[in-house]
Amino acid sequence: MATLMETKPLVKVENLRKLFPVQTSIFSRAKAHIHAVDGLNFEIEPGSSLGLVGESGCGKTTTGKLLVRLLEPTEGAIHLRNQEGELQDIAHRAGTSLQIFRRRVQMIFQDPYESLNPRRTIFDTVAEPLSVQNLGTLPERQDKVAELLHLVGLTPPDQFMYRFPHELSGGQRQRVAIARALIIDPVFVVADEPTSMLDVSIRIGVMQLMSELADRFGVSYLYITHDLAVARYMTQEIGVMYLGKIVEMAPTEELLAHPQHPYTKALLAATPVPDPRLGRDPIEIKGGVSKPINPPNRCRFYDRCPIADDYCRDNPHPPMEDKGSGHFTACYKV
Amino acid sequence: MTTDILRVENLTMFYGTRGGDVRAVDDVSFTLKEGDSLGLVGESGCGKTSIALTLLRLLPENSKINEGHVWMKDTDLLALSEEEMRHFRWKRVSMIFQAAMNSLNPVYSVGDQIIEALDEHIGLMSKDQSRERVAELFDLVGLDPALMDRYPHEFSGGMRQRAVIAMALSCNPDLIIADEPTTALDVIVQDRVLRQLEEVQEKLGMSMIYISHDIAVIAEVSNRIAVMYAGQMSEMASSYAIFEQPLHPYTYALMSSFPSIKGKKHDLEPLPGEPPNLITPPSGCRFHPRCPRATSICAEEKPPFKDYGDNHFAACWHPLEH
Numbered sequence: 001m002a003t004l005m006e007t008k009p010l011v012k013v014e015n016l017r018k019l020f021p022v023q024t025s026i027f028s029r030a031k032a033h034i035h036a037v038d039g040l041n042f043e044i045e046p047g048s049s050l051g052l053v054g055e056s057g058c059g060k061t062t063t064g065k066l067l068v069r070l071l072e073p074t075e076g077a078i079h080l081r082n083q084e085g086e087l088q089d090i091a092h093r094a095g096t097s098l099q100i101f102r103r104r105v106q107m108i109f110q111d112p113y114e115s116l117n118p119r120r121t122i123f124d125t126v127a128e129p130l131s132v133q134n135l136g137t138l139p140e141r142q143d144k145v146a147e148l149l150h151l152v153g154l155t156p157p158d159q160f161m162y163r164f165p166h167e168l169s170g171g172q173r174q175r176v177a178i179a180r181a182l183i184i185d186p187v188f189v190v191a192d193e194p195t196s197m198l199d200v201s202i203r204i205g206v207m208q209l210m211s212e213l214a215d216r217f218g219v220s221y222l223y224i225t226h227d228l229a230v231a232r233y234m235t236q237e238i239g240v241m242y243l244g245k246i247v248e249m250a251p252t253e254e255l256l257a258h259p260q261h262p263y264t265k266a267l268l269a270a271t272p273v274p275d276p277r278l279g280r281d282p283i284e285i286k287g288g289v290s291k292p293i294n295p296p297n298r299c300r301f302y303d304r305c306p307i308a309d310d311y312c313r314d315n316p317h318p319p320m321e322d323k324g325s326g327h328f329t330a331c332y333k334v
Numbered sequence: 335m336t337t338d339i340l341r342v343e344n345l346t347m348f349y350g351t352r353g354g355d356v357r358a359v360d361d362v363s364f365t366l367k368e369g370d371s372l373g374l375v376g377e378s379g380c381g382k383t384s385i386a387l388t389l390l391r392l393l394p395e396n397s398k399i400n401e402g403h404v405w406m407k408d409t410d411l412l413a414l415s416e417e418e419m420r421h422f423r424w425k426r427v428s429m430i431f432q433a434a435m436n437s438l439n440p441v442y443s444v445g446d447q448i449i450e451a452l453d454e455h456i457g458l459m460s461k462d463q464s465r466e467r468v469a470e471l472f473d474l475v476g477l478d479p480a481l482m483d484r485y486p487h488e489f490s491g492g493m494r495q496r497a498v499i500a501m502a503l504s505c506n507p508d509l510i511i512a513d514e515p516t517t518a519l520d521v522i523v524q525d526r527v528l529r530q531l532e533e534v535q536e537k538l539g540m541s542m543i544y545i546s547h548d549i550a551v552i553a554e555v556s557n558r559i560a561v562m563y564a565g566q567m568s569e570m571a572s573s574y575a576i577f578e579q580p581l582h583p584y585t586y587a588l589m590s591s592f593p594s595i596k597g598k599k600h601d602l603e604p605l606p607g608e609p610p611n612l613i614t615p616p617s618g619c620r621f622h623p624r625c626p627r628a629t630s631i632c633a634e635e636k637p638p639f640k641d642y643g644d645n646h647f648a649a650c651w652h653p654l655e656h
Contacts, residue, residue: 045606055522171608199378200377200547201377201587204591204593204604227593229550229592229593232593232599270521270522270524271521272525272551273550273594274556275553275579275594275597277577282507283525288490288492288522
């Protein structure tokens, strides 16, 4: 069997880029591109979860879609460890080999009201990955769906199997989405804001369920969220994204306790604290997020940075530098 | 001694549906002092927005107010005629709606939309006068007055939200109700908009009611917090007291299920079950089926909304330590 050395990392992303053309007319070629994801490098260990945080438009959802290959990258490599323990680049696969890869990865979407087909029963929805992959006979699928519904807390399963999404609450629907994602025993799941549409009292239950199932099946998550507080509970490591770049990456508690990049500091300072007895630091950054359309070759954060100087203006986007204790930061001034 | 600007007494409001009456607001009472800010917090469907719509008398047709009074100073808003209420809205009480940034009309410039509100409620002014007023309002909410002839699509989400706040401020209301004013915004923009609101409130001495599901946002901006559950008021106290010493088990559950980036990483405790159906709400205390402290009396009798001293109210038969 594979040794520890051979199972690490589970996912390895190298120089991942995705550019979307900004169309000017049907006949001319696109002159400008949105650099949605622009040179990402990261690894995810088996059984460990990485959080991607950042404001809307920073490219976190695009990254998630690239990793499950709902989008094809413009450039770069996405290595995923296959069943035999080998890292394989799936960035540009198509057809059958892509379908085989999809047995190993799944995605959970943000909105449980939109992501379930209203005309299909819960059984059809949860069993769909099995039928797409041609796995099991009907009775086997029924057993498997019942088992998964039981695991996600929709019990007794036969009371839920033949109901429709509109008969379920938001929390229950998201549990169905989780069951669907886990039914083919994936090793890697991209979860895009899976709890942001849920009510406070329901949210924690879904978060705990996801953590529990990750431990039980050894699943790794790429957990995409705008909420650092949620990321704190769901991930071992956090990458902070800004306009298509990861600007800081560190183990979760380390990042929250000792943020280094001015953008991370601003994000932390702006996050409301549910306790009036704890104060917050004032935030210093200016302006709002722009769109990364043909961005100039310098630090992406330059325009809003409180500590930027001429050096930042005249040099390309800073590389990620190792600052010790697993902490990587892309900033000339740190 | 500050006076009460708003006094809501025993408000009960239903929505008629084919399945029966939805008891959206049930016997809710609270007061708001002049210049104060109250945060209404609770999960979706707990009646927070219904209260706001009742205060402004903007309820849909299938609703009926069964009981109660809404006193603003000496006027009972519920007794006003539609015409009288129309004069009241905007000038005395205005509202910032949820996702208000999408409520601007795309074919009029932002400035013109504010001028329209001014004309409608204050009366026609000269063009220069109204443009001057809009510039003043833009300045107040941190927008560059030079942008007043721009169209909504040229504004970012945060700027649109500021424009909507400017509009709510346009007629100098005594009270502003902000329903999830920052829910659709990114954290950094949210932080700025909230601070702007606080600043404007302080400057103009208005009273505010903030409505949100996010107890962290509410904790930041309100000096008093009212926690609602299933159409009823569970607890109301100063923000500090609510966090220091929650009395109602629901308040406690809400707080312990809210993740925070500050402080020690405590275990989050999920609340069992789901919010009740308000067509046939649970008997007695509506929270009792999900409450860890519930006993037989909780299912039988509705607990009174009792003052535990220092204006700390709670409706519970078995409050936490006090």
